Amino acid sequence: MTSPRMTTRIARAVRPEEVVYLVAPSGFPNYGDELIAATWLAHLRRTRPRATVVLDCHTPGQASLLLRNANPRAVFTDTLWRLTEHARAVAEREIDDDAVDPARPWEWVAAAASSLGVVPAHGEGVDLLLRASSLHLVGGGYVNRQWRHHTSLLVAMAAVGRQTGARVFATGQGLLPLLEEPEWSALKKALEGFDIVDVRDAASREALDGLALREGGRVTASGDDVWLALPQRRWGDRVIDELRRRRGADPLPSGGVVLCLQSDLIEDFTFDGTTGVPALADYADATLRHWGVPPERVTVIEAIPGHDYTVVKELGDRLAGARIVPFLSVWRDGLPIGAGQTWLTTRFHPHLIAAAAGDSGAAVVTKPDYYGTKHASLVDCGSRWTVADGTSVPDRPTAGGFSPADRSRNVDAKRALARECYPPRSPRRR
Numbered sequence: 324m325t326s327p328r329m330t331t332r333i334a335r336a337v338r339p340e341e342v343v344y345l346v347a348p349s350g351f352p353n354y355g356d357e358l359i360a361a362t363w364l365a366h367l368r369r370t371r372p373r374a375t376v377v378l379d380c381h382t383p384g385q386a387s388l389l390l391r392n393a394n395p396r397a398v399f400t401d402t403l404w405r406l407t408e409h410a411r412a413v414a415e416r417e418i419d420d421d422a423v424d425p426a427r428p429w430e431w432v433a434a435a436a437s438s439l440g441v442v443p444a445h446g447e448g449v450d451l452l453l454r455a456s457s458l459h460l461v462g463g464g465y466v467n468r469q470w471r472h473h474t475s476l477l478v479a480m481a482a483v484g485r486q487t488g489a490r491v492f493a494t495g496q497g498l499l500p501l502l503e504e505p506e507w508s509a510l511k512k513a514l515e516g517f518d519i520v521d522v523r524d525a526a527s528r529e530a531l532d533g534l535a536l537r538e539g540g541r542v543t544a545s546g547d548d549v550w551l552a553l554p555q556r557r558w559g560d561r562v563i564d565e566l567r568r569r570r571g572a573d574p575l576p577s578g579g580v581v582l583c584l585q586s587d588l589i590e591d592f593t594f595d596g597t598t599g600v601p602a603l604a605d606y607a608d609a610t611l612r613h614w615g616v617p618p619e620r621v622t623v624i625e626a627i628p629g630h631d632y633t634v635v636k637e638l639g640d641r642l643a644g645a646r647i648v649p650f651l652s653v654w655r656d657g658l659p660i661g662a663g664q665t666w667l668t669t670r671f672h673p674h675l676i677a678a679a680a681g682d683s684g685a686a687v688v689t690k691p692d693y694y695g696t697k698h699a700s701l702v703d704c705g706s707r708w709t710v711a712d713g714t715s716v717p718d719r720p721t722a723g724g725f726s727p728a729d730r731s732r733n734v735d736a737k738r739a740l741a742r743e744c745y746p747p748r749s750p751r752r753r
Contacts, residue, residue, distance in 0.1 A: 341374040344455035348465045350382025354626035355672035357389050359462050362552040364393035370745050377451055379403045402448030403476055406432045411472035429509055432475040433482035452483050462495020462548030474506045481516030492519035492744055495548035498527040499696040523547045524700035546704055550737035553679055575662045579620040583668040586633035589689040594713045604637035606713055614719040619644035624653050626670045671697040678706045678724030685709040685717050705729025
């Protein structure tokens, strides 16, 4: 008689272990990027509990710490990101490598990712790529003119898909500001090898109009990937840990304001004759004064550690008595949402999550060709927040965030996309 253990070994030999491959900009850390990765890892924990889930990111050590609770079968690596970074360094003349064409560095990345032996040192990682049943570029705004070298990620994924027959898809992408040539043509050519290309804003969808994917593939616009993490009909305790309201912490001050103000990508922000960090600090101070909010009723949160404390330091005594919540506390305990606070943020994902909880707020656009599109995408799908650009100080918003109907519609759209990417499986027969 065959033992149960022997039966399991035979089953594994006949039906090899599934490898699901995710590509993400995780580990910086950045609250939004980490939350998107955690969202898909948790989704796969539920829908593909026996699969090995690979997360290929630029900083796998840090990502493995931040995301270790999202999926116990996750494996963290940096194969595609290291290949992409090497090609970028050659293209920008930082290092020499005759194998890489500086004008088309993505071609070398594609060859290295889809063939064992091109870069022998990455053999183990490339073998994982070649064994994957699907390749998934998770959402965010990192494939655009700001980071043009990320074109190599998509070209490589398409090459692996052609080599192995694996399904290839991208979800929740923000492509503005659009890549210039020759990267734009390389990107569109790569996307023709994808099964699903999903974007989060109307401008990105328009830019891909007429794009033909693999047979049966399609371009969709289901919004940001974080919608997948939100509860479908109502807020409550049964929300993944990253989105839970803080428990056991001191209550937030009545009528308070939550600030989340970045110092990166604000070089062009101007207010009252100043630019950059001083301009954003003066703008925040003027807004709080206009709203009649004293410093002791202000809560400051970090979405990127360090980067989101620079403006606070610039404000100095003007925020004396404010409560400071560092990134690690935000990541472990969640954003202070649903407590009746008014938000003033430059960051996109605090806008999405706080507005989804019904909070009122104002989103400040520090880089119009990037953050303008991001915040506008949330208004387009139902956010009732004010969007400000520094030309004037807004009145204190009171309209709330997303209506329950709009929130449910956005969550439903993303869940439908997730089912398309990872269709439900019939239970195995015993």
